[in-house]
Amino acid sequence: MIMTPAPLISGTNAERSRMSNRQAALGQIRSAGQMGRAEIARNLGLSTQAVSNIIADLQADGLLVEAGTRSQGRGLPAVQYGINAEGGYALGVEIRPDAIFTAIVDLHGNATATRRRTLKNNEPEYLINMLLKLRAEMLEKTGVDDKRLMGAGIVIPGPFGQTGVSGLGSDLAGWQHLDAHALFEEALQLPVELSNDANAAAMSEQITTGLNNFAYLYFGAGLGLGLINQGQLVKGAFGNAGEIGHVQVMTANGPQSLESQLSRVAIQKHMNANNTIDITAIEYLFNQSDPKLMQWLDAGADALSQALALIENLFDPQSIILGGAMPAPLLEYLTTRTVLPTLSVSNREDNPHPRLQIGTCGRMAATLGAASLILNRAFTPNATSL
């Protein structure tokens, strides 16, 4: 499977300008909730008239709805516009070796339908058929016209391609040499965004928090890092950026991989569990204040602290967000136990954001993140290929 770095810089003409301006206007409205035309025009450096035309278009396309008027001081009150949740939908998909998760997400970012199926195998044909069936089911249930589906965001386990960290358990058997992107686009007949779990979850967090320079630590089976720089995902040359699990940290037992200290699998191992411990089981143990789990959390906090120092000094983010398939209270507890590193460029007074915070938690974090890859394109100029 090939992921080209694609530096495709393209020229601009009137039509592409309009497209770009439409997206910029939508982006403004989304991040503010609702807005008037004159304000959008000021923010984008366009004339009121231009924005009026654009808004009229968007409204005709069903992407916007009027939302009353608002007056601030003198002058004619501004007619407010908001995103029409039903104006468009994104298909979010997470594929794991053992299961597939899907969701239909509206323009407000709310899931209107979700599905979860266990997988018998990872053969492309089986998987694609499953995916098509789930899409059809969800579309029927929600009554969404499939013309309103803007695209599919698909999370598949990294690393992409055959690399030095392949075959360590999490990747999809038999997919290393496939062009998954083309395969999915062909099957779904939709624009597709491929990504790993951490990047997808990070993108979704960008939308909800409004941050545009941050790092996202995603707890899946292992541990992944999603990086957002200037609002853009840092995917790396082959889409494999963020493989933080293999980074070494110091422990009482000498240097170990971060993933072996801080992940669901690490918990499993620490608890000497024979079968997989999932998020529900972890939540139960945490609510019981299970001594072994609490012990693990202390060691985990130490590893996390080292990871923070690393991320902060390499990336200087506004904030580091924890999320993924872990119970929120556990991550909350983990943050309170974690020492924020002193020797760090993020150790400064004038950052208005917390250095460490909790984001979206739960099983569907990556699936919703996948959908947000598509939503993001609708709201960001020049993001067609990211």
Next chain:
Amino acid sequence: MIMTPAPLISGTNAERSRMSNRQAALGQIRSAGQMGRAEIARNLGLSTQAVSNIIADLQADGLLVEAGTRSQGRGLPAVQYGINAEGGYALGVEIRPDAIFTAIVDLHGNATATRRRTLKNNEPEYLINMLLKLRAEMLEKTGVDDKRLMGAGIVIPGPFGQTGVSGLGSDLAGWQHLDAHALFEEALQLPVELSNDANAAAMSEQITTGLNNFAYLYFGAGLGLGLINQGQLVKGAFGNAGEIGHVQVMTANGPQSLESQLSRVAIQKHMNANNTIDITAIEYLFNQSDPKLMQWLDAGADALSQALALIENLFDPQSIILGGAMPAPLLEYLTTRTVLPTLSVSNREDNPHPRLQIGTCGRMAATLGAASLILNRAFTPNATSL
């Protein structure tokens, strides 16, 4: 000093489209060396006529020159255009606590004049006056019209602002709370790009290598990391991304900071030198195969190997480039001694680029890099504020 993340997304109109297309056309020509109009049009997705108009403009502005014709197969031979080196210049500046380096660089990236002065102190007024004097000197010597100066790229020692790693020796005394950007723009009456040494050097390397996803390890007094993602610098929220020197690596003497193992200061310490060892001294020692230096190199190669694993797994670059104020032969030797990590996403067969390579070396690397921050803006659409 405040560096805003500046997510300013702006709308597009006819004039801004033209500006963007001009830059895109220049970028095409630069990366290809020379090109015909029809080819540019195809690459940018514009009509031939549009590109013809743009090229005529650029030629009238003195940014392009005709460079003969080229025929490939049938059809009218294409008139080729190339960048006119004298069409514009950038001022490159590196400020260190003890010295200032400046250069005037033409559109081909060649330095037409350079200066180096030691600094008595770091007071803003003294520094600015020195800078103005050097600029005047260089402009006079080269006969460059100061209207042709497109801007100034200025490298100042990080970290920016008062952080947890400030006051460790390298930063400019008394500058933490100044708005350096405004200060320089006011004094020079030019657009200014501020950056740390590693980022500037990385940008310059992007231009010479054509890579757009890579990491650059910059050997200054310490060690810095410059990251380029999708052709864009990863600066971090406060401009302090890439502080890799403080990252911990394993050594025979337990965990140590990377900078203590792999930097000019580390050499100094290892050699038990009382006075600073500069690049010339290091080159001499290396040519003598000085046993202590060679011993240091072995330990350094080990530290470098760990740094590579880290960078590769976090950023998945096309390549990692070594450069800066070190003798090229020493870095060459270092690369041959460095084990490329196995457990890395970069350990793959299908990457056409070497995982580790040497870039620009020498005292002026950061200064020329600073200038390239300005040159880059001229050749990249939407890069006005990076």
Next chain:
DNA sequence: TTATTAACTCAAATGACTTGAGTTATCAAG
């Protein structure tokens, strides 16, 4: 020698934005 091909030019058409005049509704001041 001739047909084909591709780069390029000219002039008209198109698309999207800007400009400027005019309308409307709110707030503030008298």
Next chain:
DNA sequence: CTTGATAACTCAAGTCATTTGAGTTAATAA
């Protein structure tokens, strides 16, 4: 309560940069 200032918005004309389509030119292939 009236009046004036203000700001959002609309309409119509103007501007800018691009596209389109009909030539023109020069090289190569047949």
